[in-house]
Amino acid sequence: MNNPATLRATAEDQAARFPALLARAEHLAGAVLLGAHGRRRAGVGDDxxxxxxxxxxxxxxxxxxxxxxxxxxxxxxxxEWQIAQSVMLWVDQGASMRFRSDPKLPEKADRARLLGLAVAILLQRGGERVGLTGTALPPRSGTPQILRLAEAFCLDDATDYAPPEHRAMIPHARAVFISDFMGDLDGVTLALTKAADRGVRGVLCHVLDPSEEAFPFTGRTIFESMGGTISHETLKANDLKSRYLERLAERKAELQRLCALTGWHYGLHHTNASAQSALLWLYSALDTRTGAAA
Known part of the structure; x- marks a missing residue:
């Protein structure tokens, strides 16, 4: 049974994130000019x-x-096309996303939540309906929906690697998946396959810490999953570098292959890079007119 004091501390921590995340997302979204997306498309309308x-x-x-x-x-x-579109978001809340290699860097989860909420704000301002994949928070329009999304993004998942939600995909809608995609790819394959079957197109935003790209480890090193379920000790970490980088390259290639097969866009973002540039790409890639790719 959970300790009441622990539950309260966890709840207070999650509640404290909410206003800060919302303020940062509003600020980031404000730096992106509207007009390249949203309702600015040819179609049925009066304007x-x-x-x-x-x-x-x-x-x-x-x-x-x-x-x-x-x-x-x-x-x-x-x-203008005045028929509001539906965009479904999945932001990985798994424990692996809470990793950062340097205190000066944001956690992968923090960057993913920021990008997810900021793009939701831009889409909502452009006349779109936004929500979560699955059934917990269906796409809706309006500011209250942004508040609900911000609250949902502040919740952590206890599992090491959280698979994307694939239920209740709205036919011919769009979707955004933001994750480090470090877990089993079967869940990603299933989600994208079901999306493609329903005519859903979208974007995979692959978020990595720079150390996960460079593998700077040498000598005796203990590798542990953020959830504490996996642990591996080695005396020569540098001997693992080439194999690790090879597997990481294979994972990126597999994600890109999945996107190519299902009509999605793939983009890679490092947490030491500009959040604004990532948001600009993400926002552009969601525009079905541009065919944008990372």
Whole structure:
């Protein structure tokens, strides 16, 4: 049975994260200009978006005669797409995400939560509905939904490696998975396969600590999982470097292969890099018009 004092301390710690995460996500989202995504797409709506040259197959009724009269070319008046889209988020809360190699660096979980909430804020401002994968928090619009997401992102998962949630995928929606993807890839494969079957396209954001990329360990080293379930001691850590880097490269290649097969985008982000640049890429990759890739 859990100790009441421990439960209270844990609850207070999680509650303390909530306002700080929300403030940082709002600040980060504010640094990204709207307009490259969200409702700024051609489609059904009342608001003017842009003029474009008429193309073969365009109905004559779509020609804007006033704009066309200004020159020798016919133009079509396009409107904004005002049908809000649904975007489902999965941010890995597993224990492995609580790793950082240096106190000056953010934990992988902290960076993942920040990016997840910031992109949700941008999507919500662009007229999208955002929520979590699964059934706990279906996509909705409005500021209260952002508060619910921030609260959900502040909860930790006790497992070492949390698999992505694949239930209740909304047909033809979009999705964002943010994780270190250090666990078994079967869960990722299942989630992306089910998403593809329902016409869901999205983005995998692979978050790593720089030490996980460089493997700077030498001599006697004890490697332990953040959840304490796995431990390995070696006297010559440097002898493991080439094998580790080879397996990491294989994992990246497998994630990229999965994304290519299912129509998703793959992006790699290190916690010592700019969160703003990662958000810009993530936001752009979600735009179905750009075909962005990392």
């Amino acid at each position: 003017f978006w842009q003029y474009r040259p008429a193309q073969q197959g365009d109905s004559r009724r779509r020609i804007d005669h006033r704009r066309s009269a200004m020159g020798d070319q016919e133009f079509v008046r396009e409107r």
